[in-house]
Amino acid sequence: MKAERLFQILGLVDESLIEEADTASSPAAVQRRPSWVRLLAAAACLAVICAGAWGLWQSNLGAGTGSPGDAALAGGESGGDGHSPGTTFLSYAGPVFPLTTAETNTRLTAGRTVTWDFAPGSYEDGSPRQWGAQVTDSYTLTNPADGSVTVNALYPVSTSWLDFPELNAAVTVDSGGTGFSVLSGGYAGGFQDAGEPDGSTWNLAPPDEWADYQALLADGEYLSRAMEETAAPEVPVTVYQFTDFAAPHEEYNAATQAVTFTTDPEATTVLSYGFNGMSRDADRGWCQYSYFVPDGVRRETETKILIVLGDDIGDYVLQGYADGGCDQEIDGVSCTVTRRETTLADVLDLLCRAYQAEFEQFSLGRGQESPFRYLSQAQYQGLVWQLLEQYGLFSGTPKDRYSDGRLDEILMEALSQERVLYLSFPVTVPAGGSVTVAASFWKAPSYDYGCSGSENVGLQGYDLVTALGSTLEFTGQTAALVNTDTIEIVRQNLGFDLENGVTQVSLDLAEPHYYLEIRPLEG
Template sequence: MSQKSVKLLDALGGIPDRYLEESREDRPRRRFRAWGAVAACLVAVIALGVAVRGGWLPFAGGGGAGGHGSGEGFQAFNRYAGPVFPLTLEEENIAISARREVTLDFQSWEQSQAVQVTDRYTLRNDSQDPQTLEVLYPFAGTLAQAGQWPDLTLDGTPLESGLRKGEIPGTTSSLDSLLSGEAYQAMLEDPEYRILSLDTMPEAEHVPVTVYELTDLWGPEQEDGSVADPVLQVTVRYDPAVTEVWCFGFDQARTDPESGCQVLCISLNRAKQNPETGAYLLVKGEDVRSMDLQGRTETGEDGEQVEAGAEVNRREADLDEALNEIAEVYRQETYGDALSTPEEKALFYGRFLARWEESGETALEDALSDNAAMMLYRTAEITVPPESSVTLTATLEKDWSGSRTMTDTVGYEVATRMGSNLQWEQQQAVLEDRGQITIAQENFGFDLKKGIRTVPMEEELLRLDVRG
């Protein structure tokens, strides 16, 4: 071990308690969906008298914008996970009125500092006709956390839902620069803001690509201690005017787009652990001029040549097929069940193209593990029978927001009307603190000492800052 890495190990010792607490137990979240089992006909569920009458408090106001933010008296966030947004409809429907109850449950907060949110809506149809609605449940999500995106249920039964994406065309779709609820509101109210469908990679259909798959990598035996971390270096040369080269499964990629040269490396020690796992090169446009494989003792200029190689299989395919194949490889080997729907795959491809155009990133998995938050919507079609109501519930895990100046405190926000066109009757919040937290500051109206855990939500944006 070098002095450099020891310095890093030492430095790690000083990271904030928050990160230590968060990683105290290693319990990765996995989510299991039951898409296949859910028939589309569920949308025609007969509504039962599900509205919870007790405890509701009158709510002033309809679906308009405006109101107050939570900014006054609170520390500004410098890491903002976005608020819990209210449900909205594809098209405003005056026959439908809504009541909402948001439960913030801190049961497993100690492990992850994420709050479990149950966002329950009672949608009432006061008309004589059934109302079919396209509901949209907004959330700020990243591709890397696709397994934790919200789930929707209707009257307790999982809903088959789709995915859409919100953005202002021509701007970066990442939400990372938005550090307050007000900034989100400004984006949603921008006249240019659009909620886009995510079709099945239209730009990739019928686009021919050449796929190179590298398998069965071999190199110096590990017993030979003289080569600690050998790599297989793959150098491809191409005409950048007519060819683009994208990669997957390599540990390092360096591109010189002007000369048309890409140097990629795979750690042979890593590859030896799983020889059946391959690496891919996707060549769009004319095929590459050359591809050289060379073993090196290490990455970079200092590496010396060693004996190493791989099986290289070349085939032709359509780009969307190749991307689907790669997404499937990724899905099977990484967290949860991300990328299991065409929309998620389309989102992945869109994110990859954005990264590629912005910064020339050629590694497909970088888009898959992308941390940039996007404005996304779970969508579903439901029908509310005449003079009846249904209960639609979104469950999600809301990440914490924080500030450098509040090191032991994290915050969560709930928006009541932001971006929503529903006609609201009432909204209320329920706090399930589970003895896990103390409230540092808030504007919901909770008071744990007095046992006030259910409150009406009247402000536009409500914030709860807590500590353990």
């Protein structure tokens, strides 16, 4: 964490971090920023995609698509700059990475074989579906030294914590299954504007080609940070928690409660969780946070908290309203407010545990496996703190996306953002001997959205990098395909030839990136 930024939050908040608001003379004229504004932006961007444009909320959809004339159909040539021709897909799934180790200078050599298995799956009704591939990435690790070598092997996968359970990842050592823990890298992407080229940072911009991961992993810093323990600081905060809600829901099904107060924006910073709307007049220090009163029916968190850093907010006013617009006051809305002094680490622990409980309550009933099977609470809290420190109000230059202090997005996006996760497990290679290590997982393809109008709709893209981020000394690498009866190869630079039975090829270790684009055969 940047010490100077923490000092600013606790004492003197940088004026540039305070949201600009209309200089109205009354609270009713102050610009409101309810959370549903982001949902409207998402819908607008989706409409743009279906018109054939490139923007999408929370996604960087790339700079365009390749055409069949731009790339070789079999054994395509590599570009002179290290980039191979191929399609830039609207949704990029990331490459298959090589095995690495936490240790450097292990002196281990490795032979590698990557196999894509295109055996078709099926829909829930049993009808066939050709989507994705089962990947097995196998290594023969050889130790030329006189003594045995034990390493902490790390197998990288590009995914999010939310999607990680769907990989069904498994690791074997000498054909025997072995357990693994999971180390988490940080958010792998960046930020972009919301469709207007104004330099804003409202939307996420995930990696959209293999070179983004090349830039991310090449110097080893990303992995080094993933191996570090991250914890929120014991910063003193004041917490206001809202409970015991009541409202006339039979008359107002969107009944809303707002808490209003005035602060010195240079001395106080407020973070929120569970609030649906926020209004602010920075010039007067006037703030209003509002939420739909829980009714036991609407999917609405009952954890509603304001976290105050620096000077306390002092007196506040609670008022009920007919809806989230906070224009029509109503009676009969009430709650209990509990104030306590604690630390930022303590309240983030509370919120992370509450979010996990809510996630599992609403998601597991739909058959979605919980990422918390692999993600510990300590890791989760560390990821939330990373986002706050790197991109939120604890950073020197907060991104617009997190500038209003809403922790709801940060807790959610710590799970949903694209990142590199590392399957971590020990391997011992005897003196002068070899060990076979394999990682297997289901690999989603890169693709273009069906409503995009792209000529590449229906293509599935798969990338492979040969040495990126690996500490191993490779003696050779091979790529193979199995169960290819239901696919055709459209573009590649690997050299497969299905018509002539060439389903296994040797890779050039000087080529950093290989790609394969397939299309399922109809019927």
